[in-house]
Amino acid sequence: MNTVTLSKIETTRELDKLLEGYQFCARAEGKSENTINLTTIAVGQLIEFLKTEKLSTNVTDIGALEMRQFIRHLQQRQAFSHHPFAGKQNRRLNGGAVNDYMRSISAFWTWLLMEEILDTKLFIRVKIPKAPHTVIVPYPTEQIDALFAVIDSRTPVGCRDLAMVFTFLDAGPRVSELCQFEMEDLDLNQRLVKAKGKGDKERILPLGARTQRAMWKYIEHSRPEPASPRADYLFLTRDGRQLTRRHIGNILKRYGDKVGLLGVKYSPHRFRHTFAINFLRNGGDVFSLQRILGHSSLDTVRIYVNLANVDIQDAHRRCSPVDNLPLKSFRHKPPTRNRTSRHDVISAINLRLKRRN
Numbered sequence: 328m329n330t331v332t333l334s335k336i337e338t339t340r341e342l343d344k345l346l347e348g349y350q351f352c353a354r355a356e357g358k359s360e361n362t363i364n365l366t367t368i369a370v371g372q373l374i375e376f377l378k379t380e381k382l383s384t385n386v387t388d389i390g391a392l393e394m395r396q397f398i399r400h401l402q403q404r405q406a407f408s409h410h411p412f413a414g415k416q417n418r419r420l421n422g423g424a425v426n427d428y429m430r431s432i433s434a435f436w437t438w439l440l441m442e443e444i445l446d447t448k449l450f451i452r453v454k455i456p457k458a459p460h461t462v463i464v465p466y467p468t469e470q471i472d473a474l475f476a477v478i479d480s481r482t483p484v485g486c487r488d489l490a491m492v493f494t495f496l497d498a499g500p501r502v503s504e505l506c507q508f509e510m511e512d513l514d515l516n517q518r519l520v521k522a523k524g525k526g527d528k529e530r531i532l533p534l535g536a537r538t539q540r541a542m543w544k545y546i547e548h549s550r551p552e553p554a555s556p557r558a559d560y561l562f563l564t565r566d567g568r569q570l571t572r573r574h575i576g577n578i579l580k581r582y583g584d585k586v587g588l589l590g591v592k593y594s595p596h597r598f599r600h601t602f603a604i605n606f607l608r609n610g611g612d613v614f615s616l617q618r619i620l621g622h623s624s625l626d627t628v629r630i631y632v633n634l635a636n637v638d639i640q641d642a643h644r645r646c647s648p649v650d651n652l653p654l655k656s657f658r659h660k661p662p663t664r665n666r667t668s669r670h671d672v673i674s675a676i677n678l679r680l681k682r683r684n
Contacts (some may be wrong), residue, residue: 331450342373342389349366349435361503365427369428372401391449398455400426401420401429404419408603433450463600465601470591476586480619495598499599499620501577505595509561510559515542520561533619574593580593606619616628
């Protein structure tokens, strides 16, 4: 983008031109492409709505009323109505999607304020609908066993897929991060892999011994030569190309169809949930989990803590601080038996009842 284009953006108030300016600034600030794409889609939906309703797309003309009308439009819109491949569904856009759209537009409006294109905080008046609370359910052991039963690790593809699923369950990477793993990111001897997260923030993910063995077998015996030597990605297709999110989704769907469990769909994000909850259940601490997952705050991690608390009684039985004290001077003394007769007990109860009356 040249200086002339930038100067035009600085003087315009039209949403489509300002969106170009946002994209330029966001990339310069190092925001992730996923964030930029979601904001672009959300603002694009707003532009389309305003044009359809014959309303102005000048940001100075967009107030609380127009934004509330757009929120209502999203809430009534059919799911996948703008998807290039999926047809319209017999259900409306869910609350989580509406929340995502509006948070992206709110971030865009914050950028307009920072650039001094606007001077009023619209989203003080407009409240974004809250996303519905969804229950996070990890995969139980029997469903994971069923998946491993249909992965034939004797084949090159099965060997790759086993290493991939182990990595999801053992380190909890996002699917976009796993797609970006390169050979130089992997330290197999130290059982570590470097992930490039949101905003290009890097972090180190530890791997277990089983995952290390599965990864070694895949690299040594099954991994094809990369189609392009400039991009030495860890997980490759049969012809040496980078695995994409769509590839991985299709792979897991095929295995899910083979397993044939009613209502069970294998997904990378649910593997991430499963990793987080099992990490805590196996004694991992919340701060280590936060660093492994790549969350900037503990807010999201607290969800997993609450879910893992269903095991708190069992954990306390094993880890009770008092029960595990190596006390030498203390000897357990059995309680003195209460020799009060049954007749005395009944008499005492009747006496208390009379006093109440």
